[in-house]
Amino acid sequence: MRISQRGQLTIPKRLRDRFGMNHNVEVEIVPTQAGLLIRKRSAAEHPVEGVYGVLDRGGESDRYMKRIRGR
Numbered sequence: 001m002r003i004s005q006r007g008q009l010t011i012p013k014r015l016r017d018r019f020g021m022n023h024n025v026e027v028e029i030v031p032t033q034a035g036l037l038i039r040k041r042s043a044a045e046h047p048v049e050g051v052y053g054v055l056d057r058g059g060e061s062d063r064y065m066k067r068i069r070g071r
Helices: 011-018 060-068
Strands: 026-030 036-042
Touching: none
Parallel strands: none
Antiparallel strands: 026 036
8 A cells, every 4th residue: 555645545445345444434543653553433432422412401502612612
């Protein structure tokens, strides 16, 4: 495999099929001592999961927005 001029890397189809990395699957690249690890991002690690439901707590959305904006 080679990295393109634009920094893109093509994962071979046999590996995508083997590890379930289909179209639009989110991946993350994690630095390790041995190099870089490419893995599927689990739903629990998605950034939206951390705030899901926070804005649906009657009246708390304004306080939440001020808090995350540092006001």
